[in-house]
Amino acid sequence: MKYLLFFFFSFLSLQAMAQEERDNAVSKKDTVRKSLREAPKEAPKASIDKYRILTLERDTTYIDTSLSIKKDYQFNHLRKDNFGLLPFPNDGQTYNTLDFGLKQNNVYPEFGFKAKHFNYSKASDINYYSVATPFTELYFKTVSEQGQSIDAFITLNTSEQLNFSLAYKGLRSLGKYRNSLSSAGNFRFTTSYFTKNKRYKADFHFVSQDILNNENGGVSNLNNFESNNAQFTERARLEVYLEDASSFLDGTRYFLDHSFRINTNDGSNNLTINHQISYEDKFFEFKKATFTDRFGSSYKSSDYSDGTKSNFLYNKLGASFTSKLLGDLNFFVENYQYNYLYNRIIISNNQIIVPNTNNNKLNAVGGKYFYNKNKIKGEALFSTSISNQAFSTLDLSAKYEINKKNDFSFQYLNQSKIPDLNYTLYQSSFVNYNWKNDFKNEKINTIKLKANTQWLSAEAQVTLLNDYLYFKDVDLSDTIVISTANQYQKTINYLSLKASKELKFGKFALDNTVLFQQVTQSDNILNVPKLVTRNTLYYTDYLFKKALYLQTGFTFQAFTKYYSNEYNPLIGEFYIQDKTKTGNFPLVDFFINARIQRTRIYLKAEHFNSSLTGRNYFASPNQPYRDFIIRFGLVWNFFQ
Template sequence: MKYLFTVLFLLIFSVGFSQDDQSDAAKNIPKKQPKAAFDQYRIISLQKDTTYVDTSLTIKKEYEYNYLRKDIFGLLPFANEGQTYTVLDFGLKNFTSFPEIGFSGKQFNYLGVNDINYYSVATPVTELYFKTVMEQGQSVDAFITVNTSERFNMSIAFKGLRSLGKYINQLSSTGNFRFTSSYNTLNKRYYLNFHFTGQDFLNGENGGISSIEDFESGDGAFANRARLDVYLKDAKSFMKGKRYFFDHNFRINSKNGGNNLFLTHQFNYETKFFEYYQKTVPSTVNNAIIYRFGDSYVTSGINDHTRYNRMYNKVGAIYENSLLGKFQFFVEDFRYNYYYDKILILDSGTIPSSLNDKINTIGGQYDYRKNKWNGTFTYSNSISNQPMSNFDAKLNYKLNDKNEFVFQYQMLNKIPDHIYNLYQSSFVNYNWYNDFKNEKINNIEATAKTQWLNASLQLSSIKDHLYFSNDATDSQQQIISPKQYYKAINYLSVKVSREFKWWKLALDNTVLYQKVDQENDVLNVPQIVTRNSLYFTNYFFKKAMYLQTGFIFNYFTKFYINDYNPVTTEAFVQNQRKVGDFPMLDFFINARIRQTRIFLKAEHFNSKMTGNNFYTAPNYPYRDFMIRFGLVWNFFQ
């Protein structure tokens, strides 16, 4: 809440200035200020890619108007806003050679280093996002950025969500605070980007509905979803994290010329904390007592804590030549502590209290940008005890403004995420200590963005793949544990997008085809995922309002969808029940008035017509029909 108060104060402060300007105008005080061009409102990524503040209303804006603030094609959200997602498109997974904490169900809305943008704006810019939720709450995202001079920018933002949900024990309460600043010296020899994030995610974990027969029956008594019984009525999971990050570089030569030499340094210190709490251990299903996660060491009040911190430093030198490109040499130092408060001595063996290590790598990077070609080639390799390597090559060819081709190859030797190697819990079967091999991943991608269509091809080969599966023999129990699949997994995907326009109508289509070659069903994906949007656009009221309205159709074929485990917030493999083959139809009406975009949507309006067979996991129903609305409002002061 302290972050929210800070943001609200700054927004009121900025609006106050705007009101002062209006009062000055009312007093006929002349102001001759040139209007800033759109390219003076820049959004800059960590990789120095630049886009601009965009207040247009397109079908892409409709796709991005959601909790994650991005296009979620290939992700299937759970019933309540702010919960986890089921991954339909395996190609969305990003691989990094360094180990992460795990608890992947909490990572979808966790803003990483590469998710933070930096800004340079001619005048202060404010953006307000608002959207209604399922029950008792709202979703908001407030942002303001200002340049105190051409050389110094700062931004502050807070995204908050509270939604009770339609089912028992499904509350979501989350917050993402971020602060950024950018600075460069007058002679442009020194550049600095800094950000701080404070993020927290609280979710009620009901374990899914305990009787799918009641849900699928169509009985009007269960139209109120709170009447459906669930496995867990007082369990919750909570994660919070803080990060301090800065990236800076200094040009050694005093004047920018054809040959330049830079010193670079990147620093990242991050802490994370995960808690699983379950007050009542036994569950009642059809008047029978079950223990959903098996035996426990305590009879009530389970409270499992996992703590994690890491510090990362990257020091490098860059030689830049106007003809040859950029040559970079760097050294990385990565240190982590993943820990619990005790050592467990069990019949199965000793479970240590922590994992910690120091990983050092050396590497190089070559950047080439000339005419229509743009390429980046990176290689790093561990020089410490932990074997680890990463080779990443990306080549971009831009034929013209309408046609672009991208080729990428990545070869990774990835250290396992920590949750696979160590976990402690009050549940007897949720204690493990492993020494898994590194995952080996080879990935090839080719993308074509043309005036006729967009298409991408991905080929992946994975060995020593890590995953979770259920060891329980009772269908009412979840006793998951990590496994390593030592055989090869080959993955193929083809994605094609094309928009057809006629008069004021448009049909936007995206189709994904996936195929997995594996000896056992370990990596499961739907063969077909599709999204098709038919919509109408036009200006009204002497072009004061731009209207966009239409239908969106989402669909995926049946497959053995991954299940979800609340204790670890991890997805796990199951092969008992296939999910899919149900249409999801939305109707939307969007409008833009000046810099304000208004959104109204009837989500999954066909749910009552097609039957209650829609799920995001075997015991977790997808969202029912509901009407939601909101807006995105930009202020340029």
């Protein structure tokens, strides 16, 4: 609530600042701002390149208010295309990962609890802005039961040099199953600044995020779900494993990336000092009030409360030499400090003490070369540790652009990754969930090839995994789940081929995305479906003298059967299993989308074939996929 109030008052303040800026701009005869002030109901007269979105890596795109099938794919709580992710029944819950290629690795040890992080924004997810006039975007979407999903955003430049943005993404959904409430809040603040001669540049952001889920552990009697018994179509009547459990992830981050050019004037050769600093704290907690034996024996008979805290401080200091002839060369040193702790010390049954803290200071040195000339872009990054704990990264990539419609790219990535902290240390009220491990680094070798052409977009990935870390259920019963951290001593080979193509026939179009995956391994450790597909047939046209742009059609999704991972809410992670296969069920959505000026309206009948193709659709072995539901929402943009 405090962030909502802060957002509201900040919005009013920024609007006042914007009004003052416009008044000053008129006095200075700024024709662009004056034209916008005199005709606010019209489309902005500033050119599109005046409304820029910049990533941390300084890649630039522009604000886009058009309606396309890609925008339909992004109309969800994550605000991005979630192909390769299979959502759980309620909004705001976790996702089962169908596409292993989506996984990204940081060589530094991270907090863990990855199943809780799908809606958690990392530093690389935060964008920065530069706009000619204040810009606002409002997102709204209905949820599965009693609640709503919103995302409100505003950005403005008080001058060409200084930009601010404020955003709040919130969700609350009761869900159709027992004990499945979801509640989340993501507050974001950014600012960007540069001096008039662009000698000094800075990007700063602050984020505060909290994700609360009531955790029911899945349906305990799947026969009731799969039956056509009318009483069980009311999903709240189905028995679940956990009636009063919940998990909570909370995090805040302060981040600054800035640089200072040594030479006074921007010339063909520049020397720049770069500094990046990030401080982040996280907290994960699992709670349950009444007795359960779902996770085996416990030290307590009720009031379970397992909390894990951590904080991370990252510093990167570097010097860059930029030459228009030779490219950019950067040398840097990194310092990464972390504290990971519990509020107790556990002595296991065999008298092994499980400590309550894990902290360390890691240092690395490295260099990065960037070349961009004519039609070729290339990057080479190498970093290695200079501290006691070894880790390293080698990242080589190149892109060749034939023209605006055709380009090819290549990447080779070699990583020696330190295990995430919850793999090495964990404490719990449940006896079998206490461990202190000394795992080796994960070794990850990846080759990626991409081709974006006017005929087809395709990419291939080959990954070799050594010392792969995973969680596994070691209990053989169906009612008890004991997930332990493990390291696979053999090599896993992963191959994926992904292709996308949109075919147009007049006002009709067929958009296709197909993913093929193959894993070679001695045991069922890395489990993925061999085939994942999404096909959308839709119709577009202008109506009412082109006042409304209509888009309507069907989206078909499916994936082949495989041993899908199961979710464990106690540790906030997925674990592997080889008892139950899921897949081979079609998901068909019908949608009607429209754009009126700068407002995009979405109406969708999700999984409307659920009662026609049999009730055997699951997001994981114990978690059903979503039933048929009608959703409504909109994205509304304002140029002021």
